[in-house]
Amino acid sequence: MSSKIVNLTCRQLRDEIAAGRLKSKTAVQASFDAIESLDNKIGAYISTLKDQAVERADKLDEKLQAGQICGPMAGVPVAVKDNMCTSFAPTTCASRILENYLSPYNATVVEKLLAADAIIIGKTNLDEFAMGSSTENSGLQKTSNPWDNSRVPGGSSGGSAAAVAARMCFAALGSDTGGSIRQPAGFCGVVGLKPTYGRVSRYGLVAYGSSLDQIGPITKTVEDSALLLNVIAGRDKLDSTSVDEKQAPLCDYLTELDKPLSNLKIAILPAFTEGADLQVNQAIGAALDVYRRAGADILELQMPSLDYAVAAYYMVATAEASSNLARYDGVHYGHRSEKARSYFDVYSKSRSEGFGSEVKRRIMLGTYALSSGYYDAYYLKALKVRNLIRKELTTAFQKCDCIITPVSPTTAFKRGEKIDDPLQMYLSDIYTIAANLTGVPAISIPCGFDDKNLPVGMQIISPAFSEDKMLRIARMYETATNFSNASPAISA
């Protein structure tokens, strides 16, 4: 009974609960049954909220029984990446520096989930402060890929992606600064969407790269992605970088979802993506054939500036991070070193004890890029390269509706394989980074498996604020292939 429930989509579960055929409490219990039997192997959750969740579910079930109308996610158990503030559970960012931090406020996306009557069941693991591509940089615990527990789930939203893939929640929120929703979604065989920069509020998202960060849904299906986006999108007066709805009107991402696009023009970038593993490129090739059969035109484009995206990103993101992480100073919250004897020590000893290596590496890179004498050559140069990439992308979108690439050059790699070579790890973001630098939306959907039964992710990149079209393009592939029916066989 339990296992059938956890395979329902958010939309199906929501409908069953709204019709009175299923109780939210049953769904919450089913998620916790999965967590209790699987998470000691997978390690997706940093904290779980069983008592709170059951209490909320009970109250909701009463309201529904009394005939009250409830929100669009009523009764659905969801997980939230542990870099989004919750006042009812710690927010650790998977860091020792915030290990016991209890936020005094909820992130806007959390408020929106609560207002939609979703049941938040736990906070998921990530690379520390969202810095990483494998979740191996978590300062607190290890997460395994549910398809093969000797492999990484991807990162930095590895916990969220693993939790959805293993059916330990019905959907999860992740955050994406350089690919951190899309790449783990690809590695775990689920759907991950990064909205246009400004589409979703960043209030309460612990900042890593403020001009790059976006929160987005990780789900089993494209329809669920649209459902979650409806809940979390919108202007927020608490986030002045969220877009004014007069400039970029909101729409209901569900209404037109099943309408396929005719005269669809899909661009591919063979020069850029030829370095991907053979089996990854083969899976993408087969996916493009599905689109051809649906009437789409595939055209080849060149975007030479993309070769510089990783270099530009690791200057822009680290520069912004060095500034954003200056607040972790042992003074107002978080870890303070017991060895601190002077105010200088409070800062440097607390930070050195609390931060992991990758975080220190990125802070130092960013500090260097911004420092006197180097600012022009590094940070300013990177911002100019960013502009070049955006110009090239704008030109590309005049010729196509979307660009399709693999989400990553490889499928999920083995734990430990890249951790000692930071540059190799950075290069695994090569296909996802441009969407963050330019602010455009992108989605990763499962498009097959390699010969080790590891999922391959296909990325669709789309013009700014065109999530509705992008979701329809993704939905066309999902309808033709039923990819959402595949899930990992995990022995308890």
Place this chain on the structure above:
Amino acid sequence: MAEKINRELVQKVARLSRLELSDKQTERFTSQLSAILEYVHKMDDLNTDNVEPLAHCLPVDNVMRTDEAAESIPVRKALANAPGANTSFFRVPKVLDEDAGII
């Protein structure tokens, strides 16, 4: 045009970042940061002479509100995560000292 990322530079940057590194860490970071910065120098291949820097993808304007007093977070809540506090202040080691003049 890559300048030498040496131990001294790493120690200087660590200090600016308010990070204390062990000798082993300094050595490891020196070689890792060198490799990363050498890669970043790829960007020198691109001519950006007439290109404006793009710091933000959306045109962002400063957001203003009317100057009306409203509720702030209560003191008790603001101090709830403090490593050291008394009833209404964050408690820290002495700031002003003979040794306090450190840049």
